[in-house]
Amino acid sequence: MKEHIVITGASGLVGRALLSKYLAQGCPVIALCRKPPILTGPDPASHPLLFWHWADVSLPRLGLDPVTYAEICAKTQLVFHLAARTDFKDATAASYLPVNLAGVEHALALAQEAKAPLHHVSTAFVCGDWSNEFREIDLDLGQHFRNGYEESKFLGESFLHGAMAAPSSVPITIHRPGIVVERNPSAGSGKTFGPFLFLDAVARLRDSAEAKGNTTLPVLRVQGNRQAHLPLIFDDAVADALVRLAAQPESGGQVFQLVAPQPVSNELLEDAFNEAFGQPAARFAGDEEFSHQPANPLEALLARKTTPYAAYLDLSVRFTRRNLNSLAGAKMLPTPTRAELTRAFQAFLAARSQRKAP
Ligand SMILES: NC(=O)c1ccc[n+]([C@@H]2O[C@H](COP(=O)([O-])OP(=O)(O)OC[C@H]3O[C@@H](n4cnc5c(N)ncnc54)[C@H](OP(=O)(O)O)[C@@H]3O)[C@@H](O)[C@H]2O)c1
Known part of the structure; x- marks a missing residue:
């Protein structure tokens, strides 16, 4: 039965919070990252519903062997793509692209193979140095980027907007959190x-x-x-929003700015x-x-x-959250x-x- 949730980047800050929410709901989770996610609690290494596979999103099939890849696709109902290089070391995007662009392409290929909706975690800072209102429908406004991370996340999201327009695509949702x-x-x-x-x-x-x-x-x-x-938000509140939005099929094809009301x-x-x-x-x-x-x-x-x-x-910059309010309510992400x-x-x-x- 296709009941597993795939989370790339499950060992990271946001991934751990999302993973914990799904495990608490009794959903089996497949964590794809290079290090096993560490959970808090008495037995931090293991959970009966958590299945970790070493994966590198910069590689085709995320570096998984064909059999494991096919097995994962066969049981996946939903793919969350969080894995990213998140440091701000380099000024331009080039060195980030294997993870933050090719990684998005590979995550989409996985979702397509699994015939599962893709929830891509982008960032509110695809806005770069834009200094006015930035809406869900905005992306390329001629902004400049503070660092290669922002630019590479912009390119990763831009790639997905192209894929969303294709009629044969799986449902794709883009989430843009503020600072978690x-x-x-x-x-x-x-x-x-x-x-x-x-x-x-x-x-x-x-x-x-x-x-x-x-x-x-x-x-x-x-x-x-x-x-x-x-635009600060707490990690558990972001995870709540992601879980709530992913449970609603109408989220497919939409962009959500995961920011607080203020x-x-x-x-x-x-x-x-x-x-x-x-x-x-x-x-x-x-x-x-x-x-x-x-x-x-x-x-x-x-x-x-x-x-x-x-x-x-x-x-x-001010980020609007109209799509979040209308699908998850104004109380989501306080x-x-x-x-x-x-x-x-x-x-x-x-x-x-x-x-x-x-
Ligand atoms: N934290 C924030 O404030 C914030 C704000 C807006 C958006 N976001 C976005 O939210 C997502 C998660 O961010 P985060 O803060 O949780 O980042 P993080 O703590 O730096 O974690 C990054 C995750 O990506 C994985 N990863 C990195 N390179 C990988 C590769 N080549 N192959 C497989 N996995 C790889 C890491 O796992 P391993 O090292 O174990 O492989 C880790 O699980 C990112 O897409 C980020 O852009 C974060």
Whole structure:
């Protein structure tokens, strides 16, 4: 019986949340990624409904042998394609294309072979540096991209729009999440894009100052606009939305921007950040302030550690969520509150200090 859900990228931040939702519903899941997904709980490695196969999406048939590939296709009812290279190391798309474009082509081939709908997880940042309203129907508005990741995700999504127009295609749905924040982060979350990276960088500077006997570190300034905002959403809420939308056949052929009704202001983010530290630790400051008072050595170090992400601290783009509202309701994907963000940040700092403890 075709009852399995395939998830490429199931070992990643979003994949783990999606995997957990389906397993909790009693659905068997086939995880396709290079490392086995680690689940939380008493027996993190295994679950009777989880079937992991080593797979590399950059390869035809995802690198699976023909027999395994055919067996997977025979039992798959739905394909979620999440696997992607998500770092911001390279400025242009070329080095990302084997995963973020060819990987999309291979995931579509798998869905076609399985005759199963494809749910592709793109990103809201296919908008690049577009600074006004960005709608579900928008894609190529002549925008520029901040890095090769954004550009490659744009190319991967563009390829699928071509495939969606073909009459023989399986149903294809495109999801564009904003910036995903783990509600229950681990110490390792400091390596992922988003607020934990900044928390980790500031915590490191505070640790090393403390180790040198300096307990009164000044508040560090981060170059950014307090009036700007970020499209933050929690990982479990994204997974809820994906599961809900995938359960509705009408989602086929549509684009969903998985963003909260309101973005999170940088001001609120700063407050939650400092509350998690239990004292003022960092604050946003604009270009003008930095030109009057240049960065001190610690601030310069912080800026270096967070360079690829600096471009996201002055956002004015607004993403519409009309398709999400009409198919899943206005309550789906709520705006993270200050208290929720503070709790997640505190949990990250606690996990981080636990890892450090001898
Ligand atoms: N996190 C966000 O804020 C965010 C926002 C918008 C959109 N998205 C999109 O959501 C999706 C998941 O993102 P994420 O944050 O969960 O990313 P992530 O934590 O970096 O995980 C990436 C996943 O892709 C897999 N992967 C990478 N290269 C692969 C390859 N060659 N073959 C097979 N699997 C490969 C990784 O698995 P292995 O290393 O085990 O192979 C991992 O499971 C991506 O498509 C991303 O563009 C994420």
